[in-house]
Amino acid sequence: MSALGAVFVREARLAWAGGGGAAGPAAFFLAAITLAPLAIGPAPDLLAAIGPGIMGFAALLSVLQSADRLFGDDHGDGTAELYLLSGVTPSWLVLAKVMGQAAATLWPLPVIGLVGALMYGVPVAPAAVGALASLAAIPALSLIAGFAGALAAGIRRSGLLIALIATPMMVPVLIFAAGAGRAAFEGDERALANLLLTLAVSLGATALAPFGIAAALRSRLA
């Protein structure tokens, strides 16, 4: 198997072996979207209008939820050193790692987002656009979470630092992804533009974030 393929497969396997795989983010996401209507109150029109936004927002929080383990574990158990001496280009390696973890743990988010939006009373088409947008947002969200996680690797209470670093960086992708669902709900043609912008942020993050993650990982070892 190629080295990058091996990293991808191993991350997916470790996510299931050690962290319950997709269960953690999925449970967190479900809890958030179930609790939100209880706090907001029983107004069907209001819930349908805010549905797409709540889905995007809750998906973002679910991605952040496991960010401290992504590189924190590697830092603590000596794997980070081995990665840097593996001879595999670090930026490619961390990209394969983040994507392997995302593929194993975040795939339920668009599905739950779709069902959740329908239960909020959002019509099928805008709910589907919202789910697509959250799918398009996953690479950007997980790479930003990975970058914050790598910067905070090995620090006590790294969760606090990760939230402070990652949240502002996630603002654009949240605005575009939630905006796609919202615009589709309002029948606004900007839905497609928002969806494409979400994809663009994800592509940009895929191109840039691996260098940042690799540099952060190296600096945490010095």
Place this chain on the structure above:
Amino acid sequence: MQTETLNFPDMPTLRPETLRVSGLSLARGEVMLVRDFGLELAPGEAVVMSGPNGTGKTTLLRAIAGFIRPEAGTIDIGSHAPAVAAAEALAWLGHADGLKPGETPRQALRFWADMAGQSRKAILPVMRTMAIESLIDRPAGRLSRGQQRRTALVRVALMNRPIWLLDEPAGPLDGGGRARLAELVAWHRSRGGSVIAATHQKLDWPDGKRIDLGAHR
């Protein structure tokens, strides 16, 4: 000590490299740990570094591996400099074994063999040398510290890299484990590899150079 030289037919031949360290100074914070340190490690040689806690043994190994930048001096591996460019010449064993609690030695060693572009066929013979082949499917979290260390040493051998950097390789090993480590090191040196180990224990490696880092402050 050993009755026959080890042989792993599935390992390709090693490309020996020479490590040259000159004028090296290392600091941790404001404290100077190592001053004007020099070392030449030719293929087949072994160096055992000793010295009290805090004299910079680990720091020196980490500098050679390229994890930290020296205050002064140069580290060359073969024709490569700095050390980071020569990652492919180094096999690393740090304080931590680099194992995941939920992963078995079979899974972990296959992964690292793939990463290093090496054949998986050598995994079992090398595990047998370290006498842990019966643990191949037990999750690393349920291995003893010594068994985890042996697994990590198998990984070092499997990477098939010419220069081994070992930080306290024998720390949690028992007498049998130390003898097997010595065999593995002898095998590595016999094929042109070299070893630098930092240790507090007596490692009985024939004609290994000894360096007391406490004397280099």
